[in-house]
Amino acid sequence: MTLRAVVRGVGHYLPERIVPNAEFEKTLDTSDEWIKSRSGIERRHFAAEDETTSDLATKAAQAALENAGLTADDIDAIVLATSTADLTFPSAATMVQNNLGMTKGFAFDVQAVCAGFVFALTNANALVVSGQAKRVLVIGSETFSRIMDWNDRSTCVLFGDGAGALILEAQDGTGTSEDRGVLATDLNSDGRYRDILYVDGGISQRTTGFLRMQGKEVFRHAVEKLAKTTQTTLDAVGITTDDVDWVVPHQANIRIIKGIAKKMDMPMERVVVTVQDHGNTSAASIPLAMSVAQAEGKMKPGDIVVTEAIGGGLAWGSAVIRW
Structure with a gap:
């Protein structure tokens, strides 16, 4: 028998404040049509002043636990992907652990920017298949509104806040692609490209900084690298795009999403x-999209789901899951 990390439940949380594109017209030389045509974004959510990344993560976690029919006592570990943690330390994951009333097990953060959830999922999968944990709560949570330069129309209109969560549970499998659970993952990074997507501040520089991005360069790398990593995981499982029921990509830009779908020869009807x-909720975007898709009845047990993401670093990766 082969131990598999099977998806037991999903959940998400979005802050109450909804910010439509038109709101940016008041302060920037931009328009609803300009933003939509370049990104596909129509609206996004911003956290309230007193709402933190761990607050969002906790609510998404609670939704996932309810969806799975579990309690915090059933969880052995929390892996939280974020680039906007509440504090320098301790980790946002330990704050969620406390908020949930979870007094056993362990919790830690993973930082790979927009690729964070894929990195967190891969780590959580390893914990399960190695026997370190039976159930792992995997969370992506971000408050990117805190690191926006509101005078930079090329970036500040693209990002939003939110959180998504997924629970992986150890179950016996046969070791074949017919098993439910995480079937393959692929992680990559290349620090040579750090300057095309980064925040110009940090703890050792004694400043928070703002997000900076070379959009055209990010687009070029995204389509190429994400198509390649996806093919790598499909090959590892021994399946083709024809076997894939749903692609859940990082939700950064509709043009990137369509570009990758075209390279994969995947119809948009099967892309979440x-x-x-x-908007782009960074590490939260994939679990958030998964939770929304399941609520809409798009993903059912047995479906093959492919997910992929790229973020600052550059860091990128993908995973194949049988739902």
Whole structure:
């Protein structure tokens, strides 16, 4: 028998404040049409002043626990992907652990920017298949509104806040692609490209900084690298795009999403798209999209789901999951 990390439940949380594109017209030389045509984004959510990344993560976690029919006592570990943690330390994951009333097990953060959830999922999968944990709560949570330069129309209109969560549970499998659970993952990074997507501040520089991005360069790398990593995981499982029921990509830009779908020869009808409603929520975008898609009845047990993401670093990766 082979131990598999099977998806037991999903959940998400979005802050109450919805910010439509038109709101940016008041302060920037931009328009609803300009933003939509270049990104596909129509609106996004911003956290309230007193709402932190761990607050969002906790609510998404609670939703996932309810969806799975579990309690915090059933969880052995929390892996939280974020680039906007509440504090320098301790980790946002330990704050969620406390908020949930979870007094056993362990919790830690993973930082790979927009690719964070894929990195967190891969780590959580390893914990399960190695026997370190039976159930792992995997969370992506971000408050990117805190690191926006509101005078930079090329970036500040693209991002939003939110959180998504997924619970992986150890179950016996046969070791074949017919098993439910995480079937393959692929992680990559290349620090040579750090300057095309980064925040110009940090703890050792004694400043928070703002997000900076070379959009055209990010687009070029995204389509090429994400198509390649996806093919790598499909090959590892021994399946083709024809076997894939759903692609849940990082929700950064509709043009990137369509570009990758075209390279994969995947019809858009099988691609989960939520970017129009949430904007780019970085590490939260994939679990958030998964939770929304399942609520809409798009993903059912047994479906093959492929997910991929790229973020600052550059860091990128993908995973194949049988739902």
